Amino acid sequence: MSEASAPPPPDTRRLILPKVLSSPVAVIGGGIVGFWCLVALLAPVIAPYSPVQQLTPFQQPGATDATGNFFWLGTDHLGRDLLSRIVWGARRVLFFSIAATASAYAVGVSMGLVAGYLRGWIDDVVSTIANIVLSFPVLVLYVVLISVFGASGSNIVLAVTLASAPGIMRIVRGIVLDLRNRDYVASAQIRGESALYIMFVEILPNATTLLIVDACLRLGYVTITIGVLGFLGLGLPPPEPDWGGMVNETRAMATFAPHLTLFPCLAISSLVLGLNLLADGLRETELKD
Amino acid sequence: MMLATMLAVSVLTFLLLEVNGDSVVVKVLGPYSTDEQRALWLTANGYDEPAFLRYFTWLGDVLQGDFGDSIRYRAPVADVLWPRLTNTAILAGVVFAIMVPLSIAAGVLAGMNEGGATDRIISTFSILTTSIPEFASAVFLSFVFVLSLGWFPATSTMTGGFQPIQLVMPAMVLVLFGFGYVARMMRASMAEVMQSNYIRTAVLRGLPFHRVILRHGLRNALIAPFTVIVLQINWLLSGVIVVEFFFAYRGFGALLLEASLTQDIKLLQACAMVSVVVAVATQAIADIGYGFLNPRVRFT
Numbered sequence: 301m302s303e304a305s306a307p308p309p310p311d312t313r314r315l316i317l318p319k320v321l322s323s324p325v326a327v328i329g330g331g332i333v334g335f336w337c338l339v340a341l342l343a344p345v346i347a348p349y350s351p352v353q354q355l356t357p358f359q360q361p362g363a364t365d366a367t368g369n370f371f372w373l374g375t376d377h378l379g380r381d382l383l384s385r386i387v388w389g390a391r392r393v394l395f396f397s398i399a400a401t402a403s404a405y406a407v408g409v410s411m412g413l414v415a416g417y418l419r420g421w422i423d424d425v426v427s428t429i430a431n432i433v434l435s436f437p438v439l440v441l442y443v444v445l446i447s448v449f450g451a452s453g454s455n456i457v458l459a460v461t462l463a464s465a466p467g468i469m470r471i472v473r474g475i476v477l478d479l480r481n482r483d484y485v486a487s488a489q490i491r492g493e494s495a496l497y498i499m500f501v502e503i504l505p506n507a508t509t510l511l512i513v514d515a516c517l518r519l520g521y522v523t524i525t526i527g528v529l530g531f532l533g534l535g536l537p538p539p540e541p542d543w544g545g546m547v548n549e550t551r552a553m554a555t556f557a558p559h560l561t562l563f564p565c566l567a568i569s570s571l572v573l574g575l576n577l578l579a580d581g582l583r584e585t586e587l588k589d
Numbered sequence: 590m591m592l593a594t595m596l597a598v599s600v601l602t603f604l605l606l607e608v609n610g611d612s613v614v615v616k617v618l619g620p621y622s623t624d625e626q627r628a629l630w631l632t633a634n635g636y637d638e639p640a641f642l643r644y645f646t647w648l649g650d651v652l653q654g655d656f657g658d659s660i661r662y663r664a665p666v667a668d669v670l671w672p673r674l675t676n677t678a679i680l681a682g683v684v685f686a687i688m689v690p691l692s693i694a695a696g697v698l699a700g701m702n703e704g705g706a707t708d709r710i711i712s713t714f715s716i717l718t719t720s721i722p723e724f725a726s727a728v729f730l731s732f733v734f735v736l737s738l739g740w741f742p743a744t745s746t747m748t749g750g751f752q753p754i755q756l757v758m759p760a761m762v763l764v765l766f767g768f769g770y771v772a773r774m775m776r777a778s779m780a781e782v783m784q785s786n787y788i789r790t791a792v793l794r795g796l797p798f799h800r801v802i803l804r805h806g807l808r809n810a811l812i813a814p815f816t817v818i819v820l821q822i823n824w825l826l827s828g829v830i831v832v833e834f835f836f837a838y839r840g841f842g843a844l845l846l847e848a849s850l851t852q853d854i855k856l857l858q859a860c861a862m863v864s865v866v867v868a869v870a871t872q873a874i875a876d877i878g879y880g881f882l883n884p885r886v887r888f889t
Contacts, residue, residue, distance in 0.1 A: 428597075431594060432594055432597045432598055435598060435865060435872065436598065436861075436865055437823050437826035437827045437865075438827050439826075440830070440845065440861055440864045443845060443846060443849045444602070444605060444606070444861050445605070447849035447852065447857060448605050527724070528722055531722075531724040531831065532834060533850060547725070551728070554732070555736065562729070562732060565722075565728045565729060569720060569725050573717065573721075575720075
């Protein structure tokens with residue numbers, strides 16, 4: 301955040317792509333993320349079997365069973381094809397991480413804009429609530445919330461929103477406090493624009509580049525969170541695959557079937573790594589400007 | 590402020606877990622209990638009173654160290670909680686004793702020469718370790734050190750008394766995950782200090798390089814990461830849940846998860862309260878310590 305009152309960039313969306321391409325780190329990260337997005341989108345085409353179809357249990361990677369079914373990554377204890385489960389799992393994991401992050405952003409950004417622009421008692425109330433929520437160790441908060449509301453997709457979105465929105469709110473509030481005294485805000489005020497217009501049309505577009513970096517990092521955290529909740533048995537309900545849950549179901553068999561836990565772990569780690577690299581690369585190009 | 594936060598959190602915990610007496614009784618007596626049994630239990634345990642009265646009764650008990658009885662263990666929560674907390678404290682202590690010096694050293698080495706080969710290796714390694722969720726690194730490390738090499742035991746149940754070797758795997762996972770974050774903070778801070786005028790002066794005065802780093806650089810570079818390091822205690826409270834569950838270590842994190850999975854309300858409440866008290870206390874330590882290290886903030 302520079303103090304100089306730079307003119308608002310004309311169109312942030314158009315500026316993002318060249319920025320990604322100018323950083324090799326961001327390109328690698330973006331490539332990994334893009335790969336998983338493609339896998340998620342094309343899951344019905346890529347996956348050789350249904351993720352819940354029970355074929356032959358405990359096939360090793362690259363094995364062919366008696367009926368001639370071939371398994372690239374082997375099968376699990378219920379005879380489900382691991383590759384199909386990872387591919388469909390990508391769809392489920394990405395869908396819920398993006399949904400949860402988007403929902404957290406919607407709430408966090410609105411709260412941050414209101415708190416930072418309007419100040420006064422609204423700011424006090426919003427900031428106090430944020431401080432209280434943020435004083436919980438994050439996973440403890442998730443465990444408590446999920447055990448109260450129950451484990452389901454929508455409750456995970458709800459829990460992530462509750463736990464992450466305060467952090468987003470703090471960042472947005474900080475940016476708004478920095479931007480609210482700029483000339484273009486003052487001129488909009490003199491024009492008689494409504495507070496809502498100023499917050500969303502004048503201020504928010506100037507915060508987007510910073511928020512995109514934060515969103516990449518946060519999407520990584522949320523992916524980890526959904527994986528961890530799945531691993532702890534508090535995540536998305538079975539039998540549809542999610543990577544964390546797959547590890548939880550099969551970790552007891554690690555001595556004779558380690559591939560069952562290794563591949564889902566590789567999947568989630570590579571996705572989060574991609575998101576972190578993308579954020580890192582974007583931040584560095586951001587600093588260069 | 591600290592007290593206010595804790596009070597607010599206690600209200601929140603209470604609201605979330607206990608305000609609805611009907612759902613509590615189902616968890617205590619099970620789904621097959623009759624309506625009559627439930628009504629009797631609710632009256633016997635004071636659930637007929639209004640929620641805010643119950644809150645103050647509960648808070649008063651908690652302040653006296655009485656967290657109520659655990660449904661699962663059929664024992665006072667306090668008796669279950671303290672040994673578990675001790676176990677986690679041991680694990681956390683080991684993790685800190687390894688992680689802090691290691692990540693500071695790595696951060697200093699990387700930040701001393703920004704953009705150099707050492708910096709690139711350390712930075713890449715730290716972004717890699719922060720990207721791997723704890724349960725995944727537990728799987729990877731177990732595969733290497735337990736299944737392939739057979740160096741360490743697969744679980745850390747400590748059934749045959751306290752065995753330090755069983756601490757290795759859980760500690761390694763936690764160190765690895767926390768390392769990257771602290772190292773990156775330390776690196777950023779060190780790189781900033783290295784560009785300052787007093788370092789340039791010290792170098793130009795012809796002091797030996799290690800003296801410049803140790804006497805002038807390190808002391809100032811440690812100020813900013815101090816907060817991050819103290820706040821790692823807070824993060825560790827999350828990390829231990831995963832790691833203790835994975836390695837079946839009988840600590841606080843595993844207890845919290847168990848309380849959640851078995852819907853043991855009193856136990857879950859106590860665990861949540863303890864973790865929040867620890868978290869708020871570390872926040873306070875971080876603030877006070879920061880003011881102590883950096884006199885500039887004391888006047889603002």
